[in-house]
Amino acid sequence: MLNRDTTAQMLSRKVGKCDLCGQALPARHTYAKFASTIADKERIPQVEEFFLKLEKHDWKALHTYNEFDGSKNAVVAYVIACPQGGGMVVGIRSPAEFYESDEVHAQEMVPPAEITTISKLLSSGEWRPL
Numbered sequence: 001m002l003n004r005d006t007t008a009q010m011l012s013r014k015v016g017k018c019d020l021c022g023q024a025l026p027a028r029h030t031y032a033k034f035a036s037t038i039a040d041k042e043r044i045p046q047v048e049e050f051f052l053k054l055e056k057h058d059w060k061a062l063h064t065y066n067e068f069d070g071s072k073n074a075v076v077a078y079v080i081a082c083p084q085g086g087g088m089v090v091g092i093r094s095p096a097e098f099y100e101s102d103e104v105h106a107q108e109m110v111p112p113a114e115i116t117t118i119s120k121l122l123s124s125g126e127w128r129p130l
Protein backbone atom coordinates (compact mmCIF):
# COMPACT_ATOMS: atom_id res chain seq x y z
CA MET A 1 0.00 0.00 0.00
CA LEU A 2 1.20 3.50 -0.82
CA ASN A 3 2.03 5.92 1.95
CA ARG A 4 -0.70 8.45 2.62
CA ASP A 5 0.15 11.76 1.03
CA THR A 6 -0.45 15.19 2.55
CA THR A 7 -3.61 15.72 0.45
CA ALA A 8 -5.06 12.44 1.74
CA GLN A 9 -4.32 13.48 5.31
CA MET A 10 -5.86 16.94 4.75
CA LEU A 11 -9.03 15.45 3.21
CA SER A 12 -9.48 12.89 5.99
CA ARG A 13 -9.05 15.60 8.60
CA LYS A 14 -11.28 18.23 6.96
CA VAL A 15 -14.08 15.95 5.75
CA GLY A 16 -14.01 13.80 8.88
CA LYS A 17 -16.39 11.02 7.98
CA CYS A 18 -18.00 9.48 4.92
CA ASP A 19 -21.60 10.63 4.33
CA LEU A 20 -22.49 7.25 2.83
CA CYS A 21 -21.14 4.63 5.22
CA GLY A 22 -20.70 6.92 8.23
CA GLN A 23 -17.19 5.68 8.94
CA ALA A 24 -14.43 8.01 10.08
CA LEU A 25 -12.02 8.55 7.20
CA PRO A 26 -9.80 7.14 5.80
CA ALA A 27 -11.38 3.67 6.42
CA ARG A 28 -10.25 2.19 3.05
CA HIS A 29 -11.67 5.03 0.96
CA THR A 30 -9.77 6.31 -2.06
CA TYR A 31 -9.61 9.78 -3.57
CA ALA A 32 -8.69 11.54 -6.79
CA LYS A 33 -8.18 15.18 -7.67
CA PHE A 34 -10.99 15.92 -10.10
CA ALA A 35 -10.89 19.62 -11.02
CA SER A 36 -9.33 22.91 -9.96
CA THR A 37 -9.56 26.58 -10.72
CA ILE A 38 -7.73 29.73 -9.66
CA ALA A 39 -9.73 31.70 -7.10
CA ASP A 40 -8.42 35.24 -7.01
CA LYS A 41 -10.66 38.32 -6.83
CA GLU A 42 -10.82 38.80 -10.62
CA ARG A 43 -12.18 35.32 -11.08
CA ILE A 44 -15.22 35.31 -8.79
CA PRO A 45 -17.67 34.45 -11.65
CA GLN A 46 -15.56 31.44 -12.69
CA VAL A 47 -15.35 30.26 -9.09
CA GLU A 48 -19.14 30.59 -8.70
CA GLU A 49 -19.59 28.57 -11.92
CA PHE A 50 -17.21 25.93 -10.56
CA PHE A 51 -19.27 25.48 -7.39
CA LEU A 52 -22.55 25.59 -9.35
CA LYS A 53 -21.36 22.72 -11.55
CA LEU A 54 -20.29 20.81 -8.45
CA GLU A 55 -23.70 21.34 -6.77
CA LYS A 56 -25.53 20.33 -9.97
CA HIS A 57 -23.37 17.17 -10.28
CA ASP A 58 -22.35 18.30 -13.77
CA TRP A 59 -19.20 16.19 -13.65
CA LYS A 60 -18.24 16.46 -17.33
CA ALA A 61 -18.32 20.27 -17.19
CA LEU A 62 -16.57 20.39 -13.82
CA HIS A 63 -13.77 18.16 -15.08
CA THR A 64 -12.85 20.75 -17.75
CA TYR A 65 -11.51 23.06 -15.00
CA ASN A 66 -7.85 22.34 -14.52
CA GLU A 67 -6.16 25.69 -13.88
CA PHE A 68 -3.67 25.83 -11.06
CA ASP A 69 -1.02 28.33 -10.01
CA GLY A 70 0.88 27.64 -6.79
CA SER A 71 1.21 31.38 -6.09
CA LYS A 72 -2.57 31.98 -6.19
CA ASN A 73 -5.60 30.83 -4.19
CA ALA A 74 -7.37 27.88 -5.74
CA VAL A 75 -10.50 25.82 -5.33
CA VAL A 76 -10.05 22.11 -5.89
CA ALA A 77 -12.69 19.40 -6.28
CA TYR A 78 -11.74 15.97 -4.99
CA VAL A 79 -13.76 12.83 -5.42
CA ILE A 80 -13.78 10.37 -2.52
CA ALA A 81 -14.89 6.83 -3.38
CA CYS A 82 -16.54 4.72 -0.68
CA PRO A 83 -15.72 0.98 -0.60
CA GLN A 84 -19.48 0.33 -0.30
CA GLY A 85 -20.08 2.08 -3.68
CA GLY A 86 -20.84 5.73 -4.30
CA GLY A 87 -18.88 8.48 -2.67
CA MET A 88 -18.55 12.21 -2.25
CA VAL A 89 -17.23 15.18 -4.17
CA VAL A 90 -15.81 17.94 -2.00
CA GLY A 91 -14.85 21.47 -3.04
CA ILE A 92 -11.85 22.69 -1.08
CA ARG A 93 -10.59 26.27 -0.90
CA SER A 94 -6.83 26.02 -1.03
CA PRO A 95 -5.09 29.30 -0.11
CA ALA A 96 -1.70 30.18 -1.54
CA GLU A 97 -0.63 31.56 1.86
CA PHE A 98 0.94 28.77 3.88
CA TYR A 99 -0.42 30.10 7.20
CA GLU A 100 -4.02 29.84 5.99
CA SER A 101 -5.54 26.39 6.02
CA ASP A 102 -7.59 24.53 3.43
CA GLU A 103 -11.34 24.70 4.01
CA VAL A 104 -14.26 22.62 2.78
CA HIS A 105 -16.71 24.84 0.85
CA ALA A 106 -18.96 22.25 -0.74
CA GLN A 107 -19.71 18.60 -0.13
CA GLU A 108 -21.97 16.48 -2.32
CA MET A 109 -23.02 12.86 -1.88
CA VAL A 110 -22.56 10.92 -5.09
CA PRO A 111 -24.51 7.73 -5.94
CA PRO A 112 -22.69 4.70 -7.45
CA ALA A 113 -23.83 5.49 -11.03
CA GLU A 114 -22.22 8.93 -10.83
CA ILE A 115 -18.98 7.49 -9.41
CA THR A 116 -18.91 5.34 -12.57
CA THR A 117 -19.30 8.50 -14.70
CA ILE A 118 -16.55 10.24 -12.73
CA SER A 119 -14.23 7.21 -12.98
CA LYS A 120 -14.55 7.26 -16.77
CA LEU A 121 -13.23 10.84 -16.76
CA LEU A 122 -10.18 9.84 -14.70
CA SER A 123 -7.42 7.33 -15.29
CA SER A 124 -7.02 4.52 -12.77
CA GLY A 125 -3.61 5.90 -11.76
CA GLU A 126 -5.22 9.08 -10.45
CA TRP A 127 -6.87 7.26 -7.54
CA ARG A 128 -4.90 7.20 -4.32
CA PRO A 129 -5.53 5.77 -0.87
CA LEU A 130 -7.17 8.24 1.45
Ligand SMILES: [Zn+2]
Nearest residue numbers: 018020021082
Ligand atom coordinates in the same frame (compact mmCIF):
# COMPACT_ATOMS: atom_id res chain seq x y z
ZN1 LIG B 1 -17.83 5.43 2.93
